[in-house]
Amino acid sequence: MSFDFDAYLAQIGPSHTWSVQHLQGGLVNLTVRAVKISSSEDGIKKGLFNDRESLILKFAPPYVAALGESAPFSQTRQTVEANALSLFSPPSGPLFSLPLNSSVLVPKLIHYDPENHVLILEDLGNLLTLSEYLTPFSEKYRHSRYDIGLCRQIGLRLGQFLADLHSRSTLDSLTPETVLGFENPSMIEIVREAAVLPIAKYLQMFEIQEAEQLAEVVAEDFELSFPDAEKSFTVGDLWTGGILISGTKMNSTFSGEGQVETKVNGNEANIGVIDWEFAGPGAGVYGDMAQLFAHLHLHLLAAEQGSLLHEITKVLIEAIADSYHERSRLKRAIWIVADLAPDEKLSASKAPQGSSSAARILRSAFILHGREIINNAIERDWSAFYEKSGTGEDENVLVRSMVQTGAWYLRAAKETVEQFVSDENWRHLCSAKEGSIMMRLLTGLK
16 A cells, blocks of 8 residues: 555645655655645745644554555554654643653654544654664764764763653653553554564574573563553654664765764754654563663674774663663662662672562563564664675674574573572673673663
């Protein structure tokens, strides 16, 4: 199913003419940017979009757009996104001040047409997705040493925004009627089919030992029901493709070595969080953050050791982890293990009690992190990160390493919560290089 965006815009905003550009990267919807070309005199005065030079339009077909009719998907997802974005709408949206505290952008909802399944959103500009930014040799961006400071700034602000979003007080600020607007039962089956059931097959593809047992760990965790007290308001599908950044501004001069010279423009980098169609009460640190860090972990594994890109990616991960954990600690998140004084530093991490909420949440975070590493190692295109030999060998080595890392997390989660937080396993988690990324996020251990 295609959608005629030109005809749609002509129908609802006949006072303006637009140039429509299809945007890449969307999986479940068809998304375009509409740039205003001209306006009639009447349109300039009182046209529907007279104050907008560009718009983002999203059409939701009754299936996953990237897969076609063989993958049906309820269009309720668009109502969910409209409801989520309305929470941030000034001045009456209950969450409108939340992004302002960390200078993060959430696109404004301009128009929702449920009959035609179209959302019209604020255009945040020609920003890079975090996936694009963290990819080498991108046609859209060239990295420099300035990006190290940029990533630290981005990470600190993004970590604060996500910790505030996941704070229990955020979910508690929503009325029961508002929360009902995020119900979409079809999402559970979509995630089960797309992210849980393939795990055994993916592990077997790379001859991972105990593939069936590890896949069972994933399946059992997915079916767990967490109490409301352990839930947060979430993006629901948080990954590097759903985060936009401005990057540093590049000039047109080259150094003697032929490298592009880049300069930060002196302004604060823009950060945007988009694609809220899976939003609602759900898993915060053990959902949103575990998934986002799986994608970031994959980028770190893919970047060449010792390269500038590897350093940039590592700085970004550490800044998000430190900011998110510290902000969550100050807000007394239920999963925080150690409650330290403001000037106290964590020298060793003590395991939570096996019967505690923290133990369950941290184990689930490990499992989802491993699950999403495995899925996206295989399903995302990592070809930009390796030299193509023509045999596919380089790709196979990289993806195998990624899948093995995902399997490490599933093994580390053990078969039960009690085994996960046992003294022996916890010491292993605190010392293992593979687990350092998630342990920094979850425990503050550096």
